Amino acid sequence: MFLPVLFHYHEQMAWFKRDKSPLQTPVHQEKRVQTEGLFTKCPNCENVIWKKELESSLHVCPKCDHHFKIGARQRLEFLLDEGRYKEFDAHLKSSDPLHFVDKKIYKERLAKAVKSTGSNEAVVNAEGTIQGHPVICAAMEYSFIGGSMGSVVGEKITRAIESSLDSRKPLIVVSASGGARMMEGVLSLMQMAKISAALARLHEQRVPYISLLTDPTTGGVTASFAMLGDLNIAEPKALIGFAGPRVIEQTIRQKLPEGFQRSEFLLEHGMVDAVLSRKDLPEFIADWLVFMGTDRQTG
Secondary structure (H helix, E strand, C coil): CHHHHHHHHHHHHCCCCCCCCCCCCCCCCCCCCCCCCCEEECCCCCCEEEHHHHHHCCCECCCCCCECCCCHHHHHHHHCHHHCCEEECCCCCCCCCCCCECCCEHHHHHHHHHHHHCCCCCEEEEEEEECCEEEEEEEECCCCHHHCECHHHHHHHHHHHHHHHHHCCCEEEEEEECCECHHHCHHHHHHHHHHHHHHHHHHHCCCCEEEEEEEEECHHHHCCHHHCCCEEEECCCCEECCCCHHHHHHHHCCCCCCCCCEHHHHHHCCCCCEECCHHHHHHHHHHHHHHCCCCCCCC
């Protein structure tokens, strides 16, 4: 009679039953501060910069004056009055005339570039003013397949030149490019002659053309319209050249001087007319537009 009573007793007590309810986190627990994405590191001096501070300084490092690469639309916003402009020829898109395939299909590269940049091509044409001076501006987008110059880039820059010619508004071209677009072969190389011929007509009509070279400006872009300005200016330490330094060293079998193909080196050797910080560009361009005899917009 004793044992059944004992077993019944243990079932009622359940001394070793585990509590399965989840642990409660204290309400007063300190929250972690999320800093990911708020800072960036300067590739030149490795200074850690708050992104808001970098934006307010026009994407120029406050410590070493390194000029970060910026997009075509940011460039237009910095350069033109109040960041306002009217875009034109935005609908033009590249096709795939050679059905080109390397590591990726060219059509897929184009689709990815359009999605990531929000532009249909590697140049943005715009109409606006610089300190009151009406201008036509074509700004290249390096994030679009390296700012490479294909058929549509050549067409858009030519149309910008023709718009400048028709309106007699000065032309500003901002170059940021790796050169001709290899996926379009000889069709991309033809754009060098096409744009240069259009610039010759602009020169004949004495309409000012200012070329702004940024990091990098190389290949067929340098060999054509980027160096044909009535005034050629550049940002500090921008890489400017045709072939890369390694290719040149292997060709001439000599060690290149320090700073070769940088904007300061080109200024010293007469290849560009001025090297200017990003913040000084609008005022400098406006002063030269006055010197070139252009009028400010009235009303």
